[in-house]
Amino acid sequence: MFPFYMGINETKYAWMDEGWATIGEWLISPMIDSSLVDLYGVFPTALNAGKETDLPIMTLSNEQRAAYFTNSYPKPAMGYLYIRDYLGDALFTKALHHYIRNWNGKHPMPNDFFYSMNEGAGQNLNWFWKKWFFEVGVPDLAIKNVRKKGKKVEVTIENKTGLPLPVDLNFYYADGTKEKLHYTIGVWKTGKQYFKLRFTPKSALKKLVLYDAHTPDSYPKDNTYSWE
Incomplete structure (x- = not known):
């Protein structure tokens, strides 16, 4: 090495x-x-x-x-x-x-x-x-808010501690399929606390989950939004 x-x-x-x-x-x-x-x-x-x-x-x-x-x-x-x-x-x-x-x-x-x-x-x-x-940092992202705007869905991601982490939002559809949107740490470069993303779901959504295998989260309970 x-x-x-x-x-x-x-x-x-x-x-x-x-x-x-x-x-x-x-x-x-x-x-x-x-x-x-x-x-x-x-x-x-x-x-x-x-x-x-x-x-x-x-x-x-x-x-x-x-x-x-x-x-x-x-x-x-x-x-x-x-x-x-x-x-x-x-x-x-x-x-x-x-x-x-x-x-x-x-x-x-x-x-x-x-x-x-x-x-x-x-x-x-x-x-x-x-x-x-x-610095000592706590990895903690959260799905702060979800709302529908016409055919699009707007999701607000909160960086609760300011530690720069990638954003990986997984979409789980009612038909059993899934998709993923990925954003780099660059979304937190200016030090903002919230990041809004918009997407058009291909069919009825079941839930949204913030998760990636190499992105830790000290409080994962607020990483899921469900329509169930």
Whole structure:
């Protein structure tokens, strides 16, 4: 794995190594078997977020106890996954290669990674790095409101804590079929609390569910809206 090629100090910044190993597992598993969904660390992230033992990812790894696992493995992996989704595969790969070329064997620190990714992508991604890596955040999206406007349905999604998360709205129809709408973390870039989306259902709806395998939610009870 390239973290060894870079010469990262895993003792202090385990997430700069193990986070890549984790996202690798998530992405490679379905390539081996399309029925596999690797959920490694997703539930513990949702369960432990916001508790007294929770700490920012940027906390030195050798000074962590209870938060070591989530801050070293799933949380940074989610950060990488969400930025990849936001930038798109091509631009994300370009930015990552820029970081690797500039810092291989030079023992990069966290800010070297963040600034190199910004430079390689040609974008200021600090709005995301700050929220995801430097602060304690609780993942909590909710379906705030649903209303019909003619043939369209308008859904208001609330980001209850401000932590940037992808929005994945699953539509379950009365005939047993389903669809999904996906929006990247970019919908929260300006710091807004609500995001409205509109769609035209193909037939009678049964329920709406906010869910994706790699998007944790600490309070999933408000992620479903049902017409039953």
